[in-house]
Amino acid sequence: MQLIRQHKSFLSGLIVPLTSILFGFIFGAILMLAFGYNPILAYQAMIVSVFQSPYFIGEALRQATALTFTGLGFALAFQAGFFNIGIAGQALAGWVSAVWFALAFPDLPRIVLVTLSLIIGLIIGALWASIAGFLRAYFGTSEVIVSIMLNYTALQITNYLIRNVLSESGNSTERVGENANMGFAWLSALTQNSRLNVGFFIAIIVVILYWVFMTKTTAGFEIRAVGLNASASRYAGMSAEKNIILSMFLSGALAGLGGAVHGLGTFGNIFTQGGLPDIGFNGIAVALLGLGNPIGIFFSSILFGVLNIGAGFMPNQAGVPDEMANIVIAAIIFFVGANYIIRYFLDKIAAKKEVTNSASQGGDV
Amino acid sequence: MSELEHVIEMVGITKEFGNFRANDNIHLDLRKGEIHALLGENGAGKSTLMNILSGLLEPTSGEIKVNGKTVKISSPDVANELGIGMVHQHFMLVDKFTVAENIMLGREKTKFGYIDRKKAEKEIQALSDQYGLKVDPSARIENISVGMQQRVEILKTLYRGADILIFDEPTGVLTPQEIKELMGIMMKLINEGKSIILITHKLDEIKQVANRCTVIRRGKSIDTVDVASTSQQGLADMMVGRTVSFKVDKKPANPKGTVLKVKDLTVKETRGFDAVKSISFEVQAGEILGIAGVDGNGQSELIQALTGLTKSSSGTIELAGKNVTNLKPRKITESGLGHIPEDRQKFGLVLPMSLEENIALQTYYQKPFSNHGFLNYKEIKVHAKRLIEEFDVRTPSEEHTAASLSGGNQQKAIIAREVDRDPALLIAAQPTRGLDVGAIEYIHSRLVELRDNGKAVLLMSYELDEVMNVSDRIAVMYDGKIIAIVNAKDTNESELGLLMAGVSLNDAKEQVEGKEKEKDAVDSTT
Numbered sequence: 001m002q003l004i005r006q007h008k009s010f011l012s013g014l015i016v017p018l019t020s021i022l023f024g025f026i027f028g029a030i031l032m033l034a035f036g037y038n039p040i041l042a043y044q045a046m047i048v049s050v051f052q053s054p055y056f057i058g059e060a061l062r063q064a065t066a067l068t069f070t071g072l073g074f075a076l077a078f079q080a081g082f083f084n085i086g087i088a089g090q091a092l093a094g095w096v097s098a099v100w101f102a103l104a105f106p107d108l109p110r111i112v113l114v115t116l117s118l119i120i121g122l123i124i125g126a127l128w129a130s131i132a133g134f135l136r137a138y139f140g141t142s143e144v145i146v147s148i149m150l151n152y153t154a155l156q157i158t159n160y161l162i163r164n165v166l167s168e169s170g171n172s173t174e175r176v177g178e179n180a181n182m183g184f185a186w187l188s189a190l191t192q193n194s195r196l197n198v199g200f201f202i203a204i205i206v207v208i209l210y211w212v213f214m215t216k217t218t219a220g221f222e223i224r225a226v227g228l229n230a231s232a233s234r235y236a237g238m239s240a241e242k243n244i245i246l247s248m249f250l251s252g253a254l255a256g257l258g259g260a261v262h263g264l265g266t267f268g269n270i271f272t273q274g275g276l277p278d279i280g281f282n283g284i285a286v287a288l289l290g291l292g293n294p295i296g297i298f299f300s301s302i303l304f305g306v307l308n309i310g311a312g313f314m315p316n317q318a319g320v321p322d323e324m325a326n327i328v329i330a331a332i333i334f335f336v337g338a339n340y341i342i343r344y345f346l347d348k349i350a351a352k353k354e355v356t357n358s359a360s361q362g363g364d365v
Numbered sequence: 366m367s368e369l370e371h372v373i374e375m376v377g378i379t380k381e382f383g384n385f386r387a388n389d390n391i392h393l394d395l396r397k398g399e400i401h402a403l404l405g406e407n408g409a410g411k412s413t414l415m416n417i418l419s420g421l422l423e424p425t426s427g428e429i430k431v432n433g434k435t436v437k438i439s440s441p442d443v444a445n446e447l448g449i450g451m452v453h454q455h456f457m458l459v460d461k462f463t464v465a466e467n468i469m470l471g472r473e474k475t476k477f478g479y480i481d482r483k484k485a486e487k488e489i490q491a492l493s494d495q496y497g498l499k500v501d502p503s504a505r506i507e508n509i510s511v512g513m514q515q516r517v518e519i520l521k522t523l524y525r526g527a528d529i530l531i532f533d534e535p536t537g538v539l540t541p542q543e544i545k546e547l548m549g550i551m552m553k554l555i556n557e558g559k560s561i562i563l564i565t566h567k568l569d570e571i572k573q574v575a576n577r578c579t580v581i582r583r584g585k586s587i588d589t590v591d592v593a594s595t596s597q598q599g600l601a602d603m604m605v606g607r608t609v610s611f612k613v614d615k616k617p618a619n620p621k622g623t624v625l626k627v628k629d630l631t632v633k634e635t636r637g638f639d640a641v642k643s644i645s646f647e648v649q650a651g652e653i654l655g656i657a658g659v660d661g662n663g664q665s666e667l668i669q670a671l672t673g674l675t676k677s678s679s680g681t682i683e684l685a686g687k688n689v690t691n692l693k694p695r696k697i698t699e700s701g702l703g704h705i706p707e708d709r710q711k712f713g714l715v716l717p718m719s720l721e722e723n724i725a726l727q728t729y730y731q732k733p734f735s736n737h738g739f740l741n742y743k744e745i746k747v748h749a750k751r752l753i754e755e756f757d758v759r760t761p762s763e764e765h766t767a768a769s770l771s772g773g774n775q776q777k778a779i780i781a782r783e784v785d786r787d788p789a790l791l792i793a794a795q796p797t798r799g800l801d802v803g804a805i806e807y808i809h810s811r812l813v814e815l816r817d818n819g820k821a822v823l824l825m826s827y828e829l830d831e832v833m834n835v836s837d838r839i840a841v842m843y844d845g846k847i848i849a850i851v852n853a854k855d856t857n858e859s860e861l862g863l864l865m866a867g868v869s870l871n872d873a874k875e876q877v878e879g880k881e882k883e884k885d886a887v888d889s890t891t
Contacts (some may be wrong), residue, residue, distance in 0.1 A: 216742075218735045225726070228715045235674065235704070235712040236726045237695025 007358035017289045017296070017336070021303070024332025031327060037320045045317035046310035056309055058187075058194025061268060064298075064305030065196075066091075068203040069258025070283025071290060071297040072210050073251045077129075077143075079214065079292055080247035081227040086132060086147025087255045088280020089154035093128040094121035094256030096156045096158045099173060099270045100166060102180035110179040114198075117180055118260045125256015128154060133248025137151065137241040143248065151276055159272045172271030182265040199261035203298070206254070210294045223247050241365065258283065285333040307332070370397040370585060371433065372529055372560050373418070373449075378427035380413050387413040388424070389584040395529065400551060400561045400752070402571040402592065404604050405581035406773075406801035411564050414581070415531055418562075419451045420444035431529075435803060447529075450522025456514050456534045458506045465489050465502040468521050478872050497553050511660075512543035519550065530554065531562045536570060540659040541862060548574050566604070567829075568597040570654035580604050605803045615813045618837040620649035623683075624701075624790050624821035625671075630680035632663070632670040640666035642845035643680065648790065653812060653822040655836025656854065657829060659865050664825050665707060668794050671823075672704050673697040674712075685789045698727060703788030705779055707795045709772075716768035720760055721749035723767045724782050746822045756781035757807075773804035780811060780884045791815055794825045809835050829861055843867045 029039035050056045070087050077084035084090075098121030102113060131148040166173040182197040212222040226233045226243045234240055262279055263270055286304055290296030311325030373395040380388040388410045395401050405411045416422040418429070420438040429436055431447045438444050445449075458467050473480050486502040498516045506514060515535065522530055528599035532551070536544045551561055551574055561613045563575060571578055571592055579589040580603045580663045587603055602608050625648040634640035641663040648654045658664055671682060673694035685701045698704070698798045706712035714723050725734050725745045733744040749763040758777045760770055767775060776796065783791060793812060797805040812835055816822050826832050832839055833853055840850045841864040849870040851860070863873035 075779045216740055217738050218740055219738060221722070221729055221740060225715050225718065225722075228717050229711070231711050232713060232715050232726070233692060235706055236670075237693065237698050239693070239695075 017291060020289065020335035020338070023335040024328060027331040027335070028324070028328030031331075032320060032324060035324075037324065038318060040315055042314050042318040042320040042324070045313040045320075046328075047306065049307050049313040050310045053192070054190065055192040055194045057192025058196035060305040060309045061200055061302065062196045062305070063308050064301040065199045065203045065265070066258050066262040066279040067283055067301035067304050068207065068298055069261060069285045070255050070279050070284035071301055072206065072294060073254030073258065074284045074287040075209070075290070075292045075294075075297060076214075076223070076254060077247050077251035078287065079227045080223040080243060081230065082133075082136070082143050082244065082247060082251075084129060084132070084147055084248060084251045084255075085144055085284070086129060086150050087251075087283050088276035089129045089147070089151035090125040090252040090255035091259030091262065091280050091283075092154045092158050092277055094125035095277070096161060096166075096259075097124040097256075097272050098260035099176060099263050099268075100161070102264060103166065103173060106177035106179060108179060110181070113179045114142060114264070117176075117264060118202075118257060121148055121260025121263070122253045122257040125259060126253035129248045129252020129255065130245060131263065133245040136248070142242075151280075155273060155276055158270070162270060162272050166270070173269045175263060175268045179308055180264055181268070182261070195266050197261075197265040200259075201264040202261065203301075206257070207294045207298050210254075214294075219246065222247070234298050236326040255280070255283070257272030282333075289332075289336045304329075321322040371395065372397045372431065373562075374428075374430040374433075375414070375418065376428045376430070378414065378417060379422050380410075380417060381425045382421060386584050388417070388427075390585070391427075391581065391586040393579050393586065393589075395560050395562060396577075397560055397860060398555055398558060398720070399576040400555060400563055400574050402575035402578040403562055403564045403581065404566060404568075404571060404578050406604060406803060407565065409581045409604075410584040411532070411544060411581055413584075415533065415562070415564060418444070419449060419531065424631075433643060445525055445527075448527050449529045449531070450525060450527025451531045451533065452515070452518045452522060452535060454535070456518055458514060460505075460507040462506060463502065464500055464504050464506065464509070464517050464520075467506060467517060468502075468524050472525060489520060489524060492520055496523065496557065498548060498550060510543075511662070512539055512546065515539070515543075515547070519554075528558070529560050529562070531538070531564065533564045534566075534799075535563070535569060536565070540827070541865070544570070568600050568802075571600065572597055573669060582606055582787070586844055601802050604801070613809045613813060613834045618652040618816065620652040620837075621819070622650045623647050624650050625823065626681075626683040627671070628681045628683075630667070630670060630674060630677055630682065632666045632677045634666055639678075640845055641677075643672065644845075644847050645680075646840055646847055646850065648821045648823055650789070650821050651819050652837045653816050653824055653835055655832035655839040656823065656842055657832040657839050657861055658827070658842035659867060660827050662842045664827075664842055665794070666732055667842070668704075668707065668792060668825055669825075671697075671792060672702065672706075698788075701789035703783035703791040705776075705791070705793040705796050707798075708847055709776055709779055712730070714767040714775060717766055719764050720753070720758070720767055720770070720778060721745050721763040723761075724749040724752055724778060727786060739846060752778075752781040752785055756784075772805065773800045776800060776804065776808065780870040782806065784811065784815060788820065790821045790823065792823045792825070795827065796824070797831060798828075804832075829858060829865075835856070841865055849873075 017087045025043065032039040032042055050060055050173065070091055074084055074087050098117040101120045102117045105113060128150060129147070132143045132150060135141040135146050162171070162173060163169055182199055183195070184198060187196050188194065201281065214224065222233065222238045222243055223246070226238060226240065230240060258279060259277070282304055286297055286300040289300040307329050311322065314320040314325045315322055367486050371394050375391065375393040378388050379386065391410070391414055391695060393414065403411050413422065417424050418438065420441040420443050420560050423439065436447060437445065459470070465482065468489055469485050489502040493502070498520060500513060500516050500520060506517065535547060539547060554561060565571060575592045578591055578592050578600060580587040580600065594698060629647050630641055631639055632641035632643045644667065656664055666675060670677040673692055676691050681688060684697065687700050689697045689700050699739060710716060715726065722745070725748065728734055729740060734741055734748070746763060752762065753763055756777050767778065770778065796808050812822050812824065824832065824835055836853045838850055839853050839856065839861065840847045841849070841861060843865060844867060847864045848867065849864050857877070860877045863876060865872065868876070
């Protein structure tokens with residue numbers, strides 16, 4: 001009975017993200033048909049092309065790497081009951097500080113420099129998010145509003161730093177030295193010189209660590225309990241303030257690490273940003289699509305990586321403009337969001353049914 | 366049977382959820398002008414049956430007749446048209462709206478597209494007068510008492526033309542005085558030709574007002590009996606399926622040494638008024654101190670301050686010789702406090718988490734349940750299994766969510782968790798609220814057992830019977846103060862009732878004695 005139930009919930013758990021992906025593709029197809037494009041050709045270009053070349057597989061995984069970090073970051077705060085919409089700003093803070101550090105100490109041994117740069121990015125991202133956590137814990141301000149504002153603060157500060165401190169009135173910094181290179185020769189060789197780097201393996205390790213933290217540690221237990229029932233957690237002696245700040249700190253740490261890996265691994269420098277980096281908001285979508293499960297987030301990231309890279313093929317191979325690819329991605333994100341709402345209500349209905357059912361079953365106390 | 370007019374006949378009602386039968390061939394008939402009690406334990410299938418009658422659920426099989434005609438109640442609207450109205454346990458009212466606006470909601474009287482408030486208010490006033498409800502149609506819901514809000518719910522069904530009223534556990538939220546008034550209203554409704562189904566598991570209420578009673582157990586209708594010729598004991602035994610003991614079996618208390626010492630404690634409620642006003646009392650090891658009082662006289666705030674959930678503004682709390690005033694909840698818990706919270710689903714449990722995790726909710730950070738910050742699920746499971754066994758928590762497994770348990774079993778899980786930590790003081794706030802007699806019996810015996818093991822127990826309850834039965838001493842709270850502390854065996858219901866209404870102990874004693882003399886005088890003249 002229990003096995004069936006668990007099996008069922010596992011399946012129904014998969015159904016939600018899979019339908020939103022399907023709906024996203026169908027919506028994109030309808031739109032393409034309406035504008036006279038061939039959707040089959042377009043999707044073929046989008047997906048098949050990526051898998052035909054090791055280079056593009058490498059690039060898709062490289063893209064997925066950053067999203068895994070930001071997705072996990074969002075999911076962690078979300079499990080504690082907070083909506084950290086400031087992931088993008090925290091990632092940017094991590095990016096600029098990691099690059100800055102790598103530029104400042106180019107002569108450190110490679111392993112030390114890479115490690116320290118990433119840790120600096122992680123810490124700065126964490127501290128940036130903690131501002132919102134601290135204000136929420138002690139003054140009751142909404143973490144959503146504060147972290148939105150912090151996004152723009154991070155954006156402007158970063159651009160200021162690039163123009164005035166990290167370069168001489170230029171729009172980008174120099175590239176970091178060879179000792180801050182995150183690439184592996186064998187990995188580049190395997191993927192025909194893609195920018196896939198050690199960050200991908202760090203991401204896999206972090207996925208495992210995230211799972212262990214949330215399910216096996218007392219701190220993770222507290223975060224889950226607070227997210228599910230703050231009143232009962234307070235009754236059980238858990239500190240609300242501590243858990244708010246801790247979960248925002250860790251959320252920002254993951255986002256900052258994502259930004260640092262993205263910055264050093266993908267670009268090796270930082271340039272003035274017109275807007276907040278995509279990895280922030282796509283990370284939120286990835287977290288929702290992955291339903292907060294670290295493994296799910298990892299696979300959602302890979303899907304988004306493939307779509308992002310694959311979109312580049314649509315104009316050439318199917319004559320579908322770039323914008324269409326973005327619309328398909330946006331549609332999937334939309335259905336993820338919409339499905340989250342649908343799921344919320346489905347869960348409520350299911351919970352109600354379960355309560356009445358089992359109440360009647362176990363009522364003979 | 367046929368000479369009596371049946372307004373409702375439910376014949377062979379069966380409702381299946383998957384392969385589980387919530388209702389199994391249930392028979393229920395309601396005569397015109399009677400109060401018909403529907404009695405059963407939590408989860409016996411009462412709600413399912415009434416949801417079928419009010420159109421929220423469709424039966425798997427069976428027949429429903431209203432006024433002799435077979436009907437299909439496919440939606441609440443259909444039920445409405447058939448004159449069936451439900452007075453819900455949880456009120457469905459808009460706080461900011463007036464009584465009249467709430468009653469009109471969804472049935473607005475309009476004149477040229479404008480809401481004709483005057484006309485509606487007049488109609489509602491007329492209905493209120495007719496049934497003696499004394500409701501002011503222009504009052505805002507947020508400004509009227511819970512008892513009044515319930516009358517608004519009653520008016521709502523009457524306004525929609527209900528002839529058959531279903532009352533779902535109507536007295537759970539009411540004060541003793543309000544309960545008395547509600548009983549009066551129900552009698553009045555009957556006299557005006559309405560028929561009532563009363564869902565309850567309070568036997569004294571059934572004895573007071575009901576004509577007949579249908580008992581449901583595990584989805585089956587056991588019997589329908591005349592209330593006048595059946596004892597409370599008989600009803601209880603039928604409901605539970607075995608003999609139930611009402612009197613809490615206990616030896617005299619053997620108090621030794623103060624465990625809780627509260628001095629001049631003042632607590633503000635959320636709006637900044639003093640809810641608890643300079644209270645002092647003590648609880649000894651080996652005794653149960655009951656706190657009686659009408660809901661809203663500072664009991665909840667007192668308990669929140671004792672447990673650290675609210676800060677007190679002045680005074681001291683000493684637990685087991687240690688000053689715990691305004692310490693964090695965990696510090697107080699570790700000083701020897703067990704707490705069964707008033708709202709078990711909001712404070713006592715994390716419903717979506719598994720039972721084993723909930724059982725470890727207070728101790729997860731201690732050895733052996735965790736080690737250097739890592740949880741030890743093996744120990745957590747062993748511990749949960751032992752408590753589930755020991756406290757007879759009915760669940761398919763310890764891995765099921767707390768939400769999937771019935772109310773009684775949820776409460777047992779909380780009690781297991783709190784009692785197992787072997788606290789010097791157990792605070793039990795409304796520990797049996799909403800539970801059936803079987804579970805109540807069990808919980809009371811556990812509290813007494815704890816006392817006999819030399820622990821101190823503080824029992825807060827709005828149920829006078831419970832306080833009187835279980836406690837050794839009773840502190841009565843009124844308007845934020847303890848108005849008197851009396852010995853349970855030296856007091857009685859009338860005296861406590863007067864104290865709860867704010868009458869001083871001396872006056873209460875006089876009044877009670879006066880009444881008894883009067884009664885003696887009447888008895889001797891007849």
